[in-house]
Amino acid sequence: MAEKKKAVSVLLNGLINENPTFRLLLGMCPSLAVTTMAKNGLGMGAAATFVLVGSNLVISLIRKIVPDKVRIPAYITVIAGFTTMVQLLLAAFFPELNKQLGIYIPLIVVNCIIFARAEMFAQKNGPLLSVLDGIGMGAGFTLAITIIGSVREILGAGTWMGIPVTVDLFEPAIMFILPPGGFLAMGFLVALFNKLTSRKKKDKNECKTGCGMGCPGCSQAANGGEA
Amino acid sequence: MKELFAILIGAMLVENFVLSKFLGICPFLGVSKKTSTALGMSGAVVFVLVLSQAVTWLTNEYLLKPNKLEYLQTIAFILVIAALVQFVETVLKKMIPSLYKALGVYLPLITTNCAVLGSALIFVERDYTFVESVVFGFAAGLGFTLALILFSGIRERLETADIPEAFKGMPITLIAASLVSITFVGFAGLIIS
Amino acid sequence: MSILIPVAVISGLGLVFGLGLSYASKVFEVKVDERIAKVREMLPGANCGACGFSGCDGMAEAIVNEGVHPSRCPVGGIPVVNAIADFMGVDEGSIDVKVARVLCQGDCDNAVIKYDYVGIQDCHAANALASGMDACHYGCLGLGSCKKVCQFDAIVVENGLARIIPEKCTGCGNCVKECPKAIIALVPVLSGFTVKCSNHDKGAISRKNCKVGCIACQKCVKVCPESAITMNNNVAVIDPTKCVNCGECAAVCPQKCITNTIVKRSQLNVNTAVQ
């Protein structure tokens, strides 16, 4: 039973409390560059998940025989192998998505998430757990960059997945499609994510500040509770 | 000669790797806490970028192109980069231990740095000559350094600012990065070709 | 057939790099005493500097090369010290585990304040402004500078007063150095009773500034059977080595500023387990 519970916790781990993009802030390059459109985010997420799961599996299988001296090149070759496989498959069967994602597909190789998971997780755990971790992390990554993609697309181009959403509500701010918009959207989303997930941890009675404004000061600065 | 100059300025300002092409963000956000570490890191990145551009160009020209193996570019390039970084790491550890200590953990981090592989893929896409691609790598490294040092100065000031709870740490850094990258959008019209 | 060429090319590259890397790591081998790596692993790795070295790496090197005694690392506590001592073949020696304690009880309800401080939430900043908003010149400002610097999350600021959780505290001493009022002291974990006040004003003044301040009435000094309490410029100080935790002083203190902080053995954090 514990084994099963651990597997489930590893799977869910990647989604919320260790979400690679919002929590660990890994894989920033693709998540900022590709998310000009929600559809791109989804495509990129799926491709990255495939590579992540594949490489986690293979790396966890060969982790015992790879000597430490060539550990990094060997793992990187495995990841590159899967990335090229995705590249070929995309070019053959989804040419349109391939044109959009362009230079960013080969960059999945250096996507920090995959290499980080390989080093941190796959190297220490068995194949089954690694695959689950890959799926969890991949899903977390896909979820995150699709959200970023949607935010940027709605604000920047007034459409969502190509369907016009805000026809005359407001003039879309093109800035969100440009690089600065990527940073901005990402910044606010991470802040929102912190706000949501940190609510549980804050202990009520801690009075945040000194007695600056006498005791009412504490309540005003903390979260409204009476000091 | 004009062409090289255009590439140099282009890669450093117009298509700044970090702020407009989104390559190399992980170290950019991770390492820019202090200017000294930022300097160390960008020194390593420029060094590796130039070397990797040269080696990857040669591999592409004499190994991949003759036997039409373009699809193996990613795997060959990343293999070269990983080996190169590890080689540089071992040599530095022996020859200049002080520099190695200063770079510390950032050196292996460069292997997964998107900027290095990104610039290799770009010179293939634009099929630059050997000199052009090395200059492009060097310029990209300079662009990375410029962005990193500029940004680490800002981040040091951020430490003392009074930031709302949820924005502490990474979110405020990202927002600061977006403001800096707006300034770089201003260079867009600079291409002289 | 067309599979052979790519395999040959990439494996050729792999071979060249594999040989090159392993050869390079052999040629450029840096002689490192592997014991240092082992000791480094045993150290807690908090890099807090309590041992006086630049971090755990510095400490590990010092233990192996200069024969420094592992007990200099307070954070690890007994198990770490014993492990390293056995590994290095050095006798463990005795170690008195220390815990930090805030010598003040002036929270929002007890301490009188001089002005409303609306500035950066940092004790140094407040202290720079007429030595803080508390009327009592020596009192805790409760703005959490110590909390910011504590790596073990052992300090909680409640109601304007910093309090240290003995179970989590590893005695690294970072908060002692950080506090602008210098009212955090490192006391042996065994010492039960401490005077939780450090104001040196005369009784009348301290009574005006704080409801629970020590007014130097010296009742505790007279009643202590082991005469472990001495007056240090209008504030009582209990000498932990002499104190037998009888509790007489706490009972007789009119201001209730001597508190019983005996930590039950089970609560102790495994790092600071007492011998």
Add this chain to the structure above:
Amino acid sequence: MFKDIVKPALVLVLVCAFITGALAYVNSVTETIIAENERVAEQESLKSVYSEADSFLEPKVAGALKSEGLEVSERIEKVYEAQKDGQTVGYVVAVSSGGYGGKIKMLVGIDNGLNIKGITITSHNETPGLGAKAADSPGFTDQFLGKAPEKSYNVVKRAPKDESEIQAITAATITSKAVTRGVDDAVALVRSMAGGV
């Protein structure tokens, strides 16, 4: 000696060989499909520019054209001959001219009578919303349709008076000029190829 030099190298070679083997196999499967996709995409873009033609010959690269002594500016990349039931009825010229954000690549369809059949911009990185309008909204490129003028077009800010004037996109004059220069070069090339018939 073996343990720390040969073994790592051997493992690395094995990993590389195994992975590349799998890749080569995948490639052999997908290679034909990718080539097919590219050919279809190319035909489509050519068709969109020259709808009447039913087939296009293999493109001639700029270098080859120069050797034929034709007027080839450095903006020209290659030329496809457009055929209608076996007859060469016109040409599609692939041009790339320097715009605001970088190279703008486009295809210009011109028939033997020097009428411009159609223009599509295949790749650019102009600023979205401004320069990008040249590619997104057909309004700008449609101005070129019809008879090409004797000398070259000129770009005007206000409403065009006659065939040879093109109204620039507001706040994107560099892009408008770049596209116009590209079309001029294409017309000049086709004029020299079709022998000014």
